[in-house]
Amino acid sequence: MNQDLITRTLAEHATSVDHRGPDLGSLHARVATARRRRHATAGATAVGALVAAGLTAGLVVGGEGGVPHPAPVPTTPSQSQSESVLPYRTQAVEVLPADDARSQASRVEVIAAPANDPGEPVLEVTVLPEAELIEDLPYCRAALDLWLVVQYGGGARQTMPCTPGADLSPEFPSQPFHTTVRFSDLEPDLPDSPVEPVDVRLFVTTADVDDTPRRLWEEGIPTSTTAQFGLVVHGQTSPIVGTIVGRPVSVLGEFEGRDWWFVRGVEAPTGAETLTVELPASDSDRMVQPVVHDVDIIPPTSSETVQISLDGQDVDHRFDEPRVAFLDETTAFVPAGGPHTIELRLTEGIPENVDLGVAIFEAD
Amino acid sequence: MAEKPEFDAFVVARWSALLRTAYLLTRDEGRAEDLVQTALTKLWFAWDRVEGDPEPYVRRILVNTHTSWWRRRWWSERATDRVIELAERDAPAEATMDLWTALGHLPPGQRAVVVLRYFDDLTEAQTAAQLGCSVGTVKSQHAKALRRLRDDVAMVTSTEEASS
Numbered sequence: 001m002n003q004d005l006i007t008r009t010l011a012e013h014a015t016s017v018d019h020r021g022p023d024l025g026s027l028h029a030r031v032a033t034a035r036r037r038r039h040a041t042a043g044a045t046a047v048g049a050l051v052a053a054g055l056t057a058g059l060v061v062g063g064e065g066g067v068p069h070p071a072p073v074p075t076t077p078s079q080s081q082s083e084s085v086l087p088y089r090t091q092a093v094e095v096l097p098a099d100d101a102r103s104q105a106s107r108v109e110v111i112a113a114p115a116n117d118p119g120e121p122v123l124e125v126t127v128l129p130e131a132e133l134i135e136d137l138p139y140c141r142a143a144l145d146l147w148l149v150v151q152y153g154g155g156a157r158q159t160m161p162c163t164p165g166a167d168l169s170p171e172f173p174s175q176p177f178h179t180t181v182r183f184s185d186l187e188p189d190l191p192d193s194p195v196e197p198v199d200v201r202l203f204v205t206t207a208d209v210d211d212t213p214r215r216l217w218e219e220g221i222p223t224s225t226t227a228q229f230g231l232v233v234h235g236q237t238s239p240i241v242g243t244i245v246g247r248p249v250s251v252l253g254e255f256e257g258r259d260w261w262f263v264r265g266v267e268a269p270t271g272a273e274t275l276t277v278e279l280p281a282s283d284s285d286r287m288v289q290p291v292v293h294d295v296d297i298i299p300p301t302s303s304e305t306v307q308i309s310l311d312g313q314d315v316d317h318r319f320d321e322p323r324v325a326f327l328d329e330t331t332a333f334v335p336a337g338g339p340h341t342i343e344l345r346l347t348e349g350i351p352e353n354v355d356l357g358v359a360i361f362e363a364d
Numbered sequence: 365m366a367e368k369p370e371f372d373a374f375v376v377a378r379w380s381a382l383l384r385t386a387y388l389l390t391r392d393e394g395r396a397e398d399l400v401q402t403a404l405t406k407l408w409f410a411w412d413r414v415e416g417d418p419e420p421y422v423r424r425i426l427v428n429t430h431t432s433w434w435r436r437r438w439w440s441e442r443a444t445d446r447v448i449e450l451a452e453r454d455a456p457a458e459a460t461m462d463l464w465t466a467l468g469h470l471p472p473g474q475r476a477v478v479v480l481r482y483f484d485d486l487t488e489a490q491t492a493a494q495l496g497c498s499v500g501t502v503k504s505q506h507a508k509a510l511r512r513l514r515d516d517v518a519m520v521t522s523t524e525e526a527s528s
Contacts, residue, residue: 003482003510005463006463006467006478006482006513007482007483009462009463009464009467010388010467010478010479010482010483011483013387013388013464014384014385014387014388014483015384016387016393017380017383017384017387017393017396017397018380018384020383020393020397021379021380022375022376022379022380023397023401024372024375024376026401027375027401027404027405027408030401030402030405031405031408031409213392213394214394
């Protein structure tokens with residue numbers, strides 16, 4: 001590889017944005033919006049502290065083995081996770097699955113599979129994501145000069161190239177565990193939220209979405225097409241065993257032919273920059289997954305802002321190939337044995353605006 | 365909004381440089397601007413606590429935020445799919461491909477290393493500091509990126525055509 005060519009190519013293309021000067025007005029507006037959101041969150045947090053106190057009192061009366069299970073966070077269907085209210089925690093909170101959670105676990109199944117009519121370049125469907133955990137896999141079998149665009153009601157979109165050999169029934173990808181709803185606008189509903197139908201629009205286009213402005217994609221829709229495309233929506237109705245910093249956690253995940261069971265979660269005290277968890281010795285392999293709620297990021301929960309260390313050694317997964325359907329890249333694999341000390345450390349973000357937690361899964 | 369004239373001055377002075385890097389990471393003008401504004405918004409809140417030159421700090425936010433967005437599929441990039449597609453393309457279609465296209469096929473981490481090393485002209489150590497990883501990781505990602513570029517069907521075809 002000619003490295004001078006790389007330098008030249010980057011330099012040539014970089015100048016193509018030189019006509020876009022600094023937009024201080026827009027930036028100030030963005031900062032002002034973020035500040036308002038923070039003030040709203042701070043106010044809500046004070047209320048949350050009262051709610052948390054009430055919950056704790058209830059748990060003492062209920063006496064669930066002395067280990068609190070955070071109740072679902074109060075929310076409304078229109079409320080995004082970034083705006084949701086998380087209880088204020090003065091100390092770490094443990095989340096444990098119910099004793100009978102495993103017996104109620106189910107595996108992933110197809111809950112919807114809309115496909116385009118022959119010749120039709122556009123497909124518009126409404127999907128009711130009734131399962132607890134959702135993953136949608138678009139596909140497009142066609143000549144190589146077509147792209148598939150998937151637009152969701154919430155404004156999110158994804159694109160993918162069509163290929164002649166595309167699988168018309170994509171299977172649910174193997175994954176370590178599935179803690180996050182992935183459908184629609186990528187903002188997960190919390191447990192007990194009403195199920196809202198999601199409008200989805202799919203179309204094929206000859207526009208190369210990598211190099212064409214978004215507004216021009218529709219101009220590339222052919223009048224008819226031989227493309228076969230659609231969406232396979234998978235769902236899992238395993239019980240949600242709790243929420244960790246507002247994110248639902250399922251009891252069962254599958255990865256490389258193994259079952260991974262949620263065994264424990266911990267939420268750090270509000271505003272904490274680190275979270276240390278002691279793992280007792282075990283005969284089973286374990287996975288440790290950070291869970292983050294960041295009011296600064298929409299959509300929130302980007303766990304690459306967290307560094308995991310295992311027994312004092314940093315775990316570096318930042319540059320792994322993307323693992324399909326596995327959102328949280330900073331995950332530590334802990335082989336059987338131990339005991340171990342896990343530390344999660346925020347490496348980006350302002351601690352007072354970030355809620356930090358961890359989910360621990362154990363292999364069969 | 366509280367006035368921070370020094371912050372505004374920094375934005376005016378460094379906007380273009382940040383936007384160029386953001387564009388090389390995102391390959392889309394609108395996304396690049398969004399990325400820079402997001403990073404600068406975070407910087408605004410941290411402004412009073414940043415010691416010394418704020419540029420490394422904001423650049424680190426820039427790169428990490430881009431990686432975060434990419435992994436969340438908030439945007440449309442799916443590099444692994446794209447590479448599979450390229451491998452299946454017929455050779456004639458590849459004639460139009462070039463290094464810029466091939467760079468777009470790199471995963472965000474590798475692309476960030478290439479941009480920081482070859483465009484921002486950072487050393488391996490500086491790149492590691494910027495990305496918050498080890499020098500060894502930068503080296504391995506750099507090597508992987510170059511290998512991937514070299515093996516990219518687009519580049520193979522371009523090279524073959526150029527030599528024929």
